Structure formats: structure tokens, C-alpha cells
Amino acid sequence: MQKIPFFNYPKIFQQRKQLYMDTLDDVLSRGAFIMQRDLENFEKNLANKTGSSFALGVADGTMALLMSLMACGIKRGDEVIVPAHTFIASAAAIHHVGAKPVLVDCGDDHLIDFNSAKNAITNKTRAIMPVQLNGRVAKMDSILELADSENLIIVEDSCQSLGASYKNRQAGTFGKAGTFSFFPAKTLGCFGDGGAIITNDEEIAEKLKIIRDHGRDSSDGKVKLYGFNGRLDNIHAAILDKKLEFYDQDINRRREIATIYQENLNDLDVLKLPPAPNSDPDHYDVYQNYEIEAINRDSLREFLSDNGIGTILQWGGYTINNFEDLGFNQKLKETDLMRSRFLMLPMHPLLTDEEVLYICETIKEFYH
Numbered sequence: 001m002q003k004i005p006f007f008n009y010p011k012i013f014q015q016r017k018q019l020y021m022d023t024l025d026d027v028l029s030r031g032a033f034i035m036q037r038d039l040e041n042f043e044k045n046l047a048n049k050t051g052s053s054f055a056l057g058v059a060d061g062t063m064a065l066l067m068s069l070m071a072c073g074i075k076r077g078d079e080v081i082v083p084a085h086t087f088i089a090s091a092a093a094i095h096h097v098g099a100k101p102v103l104v105d106c107g108d109d110h111l112i113d114f115n116s117a118k119n120a121i122t123n124k125t126r127a128i129m130p131v132q133l134n135g136r137v138a139k140m141d142s143i144l145e146l147a148d149s150e151n152l153i154i155v156e157d158s159c160q161s162l163g164a165s166y167k168n169r170q171a172g173t174f175g176k177a178g179t180f181s182f183f184p185a186k187t188l189g190c191f192g193d194g195g196a197i198i199t200n201d202e203e204i205a206e207k208l209k210i211i212r213d214h215g216r217d218s219s220d221g222k223v224k225l226y227g228f229n230g231r232l233d234n235i236h237a238a239i240l241d242k243k244l245e246f247y248d249q250d251i252n253r254r255r256e257i258a259t260i261y262q263e264n265l266n267d268l269d270v271l272k273l274p275p276a277p278n279s280d281p282d283h284y285d286v287y288q289n290y291e292i293e294a295i296n297r298d299s300l301r302e303f304l305s306d307n308g309i310g311t312i313l314q315w316g317g318y319t320i321n322n323f324e325d326l327g328f329n330q331k332l333k334e335t336d337l338m339r340s341r342f343l344m345l346p347m348h349p350l351l352t353d354e355e356v357l358y359i360c361e362t363i364k365e366f367y368h
């Protein structure tokens with residue numbers, strides 16, 4: 001029997017081991033640990049890659065969200081609209097600046113639903129946080145129009161969508177600030193925690209530089225506000241900068257895998273698959289995850305596991321409206337239905353064609 005883990009951490013290291021070891025040797029030998037040239041280089045390259053004016057390396061994706069909201073002036077008493085189908089970090093960041101996360105439904109594409117967002121607006125709403133989940137960007141023109149007409153700030157949780165685009169505009173560039181996570185299983189993963197913020201707004205960028213470094217202004221060393229230790233480690237920046245060179249290649253492989261899934265599973269009407277690569281010229285998806293919906297999901301999952309195939313339910317099988325301990329108890333029609341069926345199949349650049357075909361065959365065997 002084949003063994004296909006959901007994600008293969010050791011294999012990702014082995015793939016380019018010598019490059020990583022040489023990079024570590026170089027950085028450690030220079031004693032370059034905090035905010036050194038490797039961080040600056042990575043930030044420059046990330047800004048170029050995303051077509052944004054500024055990129056700032058930060059501690060992780062959650063800090064990226066929290067500090068972005070803070071830099072945008074979101075504060076106590078404000079409401080921020082966020083889809084319930086997201087990582088708790090999105091809502092936690094809103095909570096930790098003192099604002100209230102207002103949960104909304106998702107659409108057919110598992111991304112923020114326009115009408116649900118529109119209906120959630122009150123006179124306290126200050127911002128919308130669209131979450132560009134699974135490597136796909138939401139249909140942002142209607143969301144941008146809404147934000148514009150209601151005078152709302154957009155802070156994007158684009159932690160899962162580096163390099164994805166909608167109508168030729170990249171994830172993270174639609175609002176005041178966009179965020180990325182370099183958690184090891186992310187499309188650009190490092191060997192630990194890491195994150196970044198991109199923005200085109202110089203004032204926000206300058207504020208963020210201060211916030212991520214204890215509120216200190218680097219020009220005179222004076223503390224201007226209460227900040228955080230929210231920096232990206234220089235050693236991670238160096239590794240990420242090397243990994244960024246292979247990013248497009250890795251994304252192409254993810255898109256090939258998505259195509260194999262599509263070609264082999266498309267005629268099963270018990271499944272709902274993510275849109276195929278190139279199926280819609282408005283979207284370029286990077287397939288952070290391959291999240292399907294499946295009838296009989298739990299039995300399918302067990303069958304796949306019995307056949308050596310690892311799968312995952314995103315967020316452990318919960319969406320944020322499930323977390324009663326945080327004060328949520330909302331019913332969200334599409335989200336709740338989606339959650340009863342959602343399932344992530346293995347998706348990473350080192351899967352072989354044979355492995356993906358085996359997964360497809362096993363799924364077909366289950367439904368026959």
C-alpha cells in the first residue's frame with residue numbers, strides 16, 4: 001500500500017537541502033540575526049513579486065494581521081467584517097486591537113459572500129477583512145465598491161494566497177494592507193513561524209516599521225507608541241529569500257496537480273471540486289489547498305486513511321461561528337453546509353503524478 005501523508009515536511013527540506021545549509025552557514029557565520037541585510041533583501045524581492053511599494057517581514061501571519069489593523073487605526077468599539085470560514089487568527093487579530101469580529105457567510109467559492117458582508121454593516125463597521133482562502137482571491141470588485149461606498153477600510157487576510165490574482169491584481173494589494181504567513185505548510189513556508197505585510201501606503205509602512213520594533217522610531221531611537229516584538233528573524237528571511245526564487249516553479253507544480261485532480265474526479269457528481277486552473281481568466285489560483293466538498297465525507301476520509309492517504313479538515317473541522325466559548329453562536333447557511341462536506345486532499349509540489357492518480361483512483365473506488 002502507498003503511504004501519502006497530507007504534507008511532507010522532511011521531503012520539502014531534503015529537496016533543496018544543500019542550498020538551505022549553505023544559507024544557514026552564511027548567515028550564522030556573519031552573526032546576522034535581527035533586521036540585517038537578508039531581511040532587507042527579502043522585503044525588496046517580496047515587494048517586487050507582489051507588485052506593491054512596501055513589504056515588511058514580521059513574526060508570523062497573525063502578527064501581520066494584528067499590526068496591520070493597528071496601523072490602520074482600527075480600535076476599541078469598531079466592528080470588522082470577516083468570513084467565518086477562516087483561521088481563528090483572523091478574528092483574534094480583530095479582537096486584540098479591541099474591535100469586534102462580525103462573522104459573515106461564504107459563497108460557492110468558499111470565500112466571503114458579498115450580500116452577507118453588505119447586510120452585516122452597521123454604524124460601527126470600520127473595516128472588512130476578506131480572506132483569500134485556499135490560494136484564490138475573492139471577487140473583489142464588488143467588495144471594493146461596497147467598502148468605497150460605505151467608507152470602510154480593507155485589510156486583507158491573504159495569508160494563503162501569495163501570488164494569486166484577480167483581474168490581474170495580486171492578493172494582498174486590494175486594501176490598505178495585505179498579509180502573508182510563512183508557516184511551514186504555506187505555499188512559501190519557512191522552517192518555523194514567519195509572516196509579512198505589504199502595502200502601497202507609505203504612511204502605513206512607516207507606522208508598521210515602528211509597531212513591529214517595540215514602537216521605536218529607527219531615526220532617533222525614541223519610542224513613539226506601544227508596539228510589539230513583531231520582527232521576522234533574519235535567518236528566516238534569508239531562507240525565504242532563497243525559496244522565493246523557486247516560488248513560481250512550485251506554484252506551477254501545484255497547478256499541474258490541481259489539473260490532474262480535475263481531470264480524474266470531475267465526473268463524480270458526489271464531489272464539488274475547486275475551479276480548475278485556467279477555467280476563469282479573471283482568476284489565477286495558487287492552490288494553497290485543494291479543498292473539495294464531498295457527500296459522505298467522513299466515510300470517504302476513513303477509507304482514504306485506510307488506504308494510506310492523509311487528508312485534513314481545515315481548522316480541525318470547525319468554522320469560527322462554532323466557537324461558543326468566544327461568544328459566537330451564529331447560524332450561517334452556506335458556511336454550515338460547506339463545513340459538513342469540506343475536505344482537503346494532499347496538495348504540495350513534491351507529490352508525484354502517480355501519487356495523485358492513486359488518490360483519485362481510491363476516491364473513485366470508494367464511491368463505486
Ligand SMILES: *Cc1c(COP(=O)(O)O)cnc(C)c1O
Pocket residue numbers: 060061062063086087089090131133157159160180181182183193194195
Ligand atoms: C496561516 C494563516 C494565518 C496566519 O497564520 P500564522 O500561523 O500566524 O502565520 C492567518 N489566516 C489564515 C487564513 C491562514 O491560513
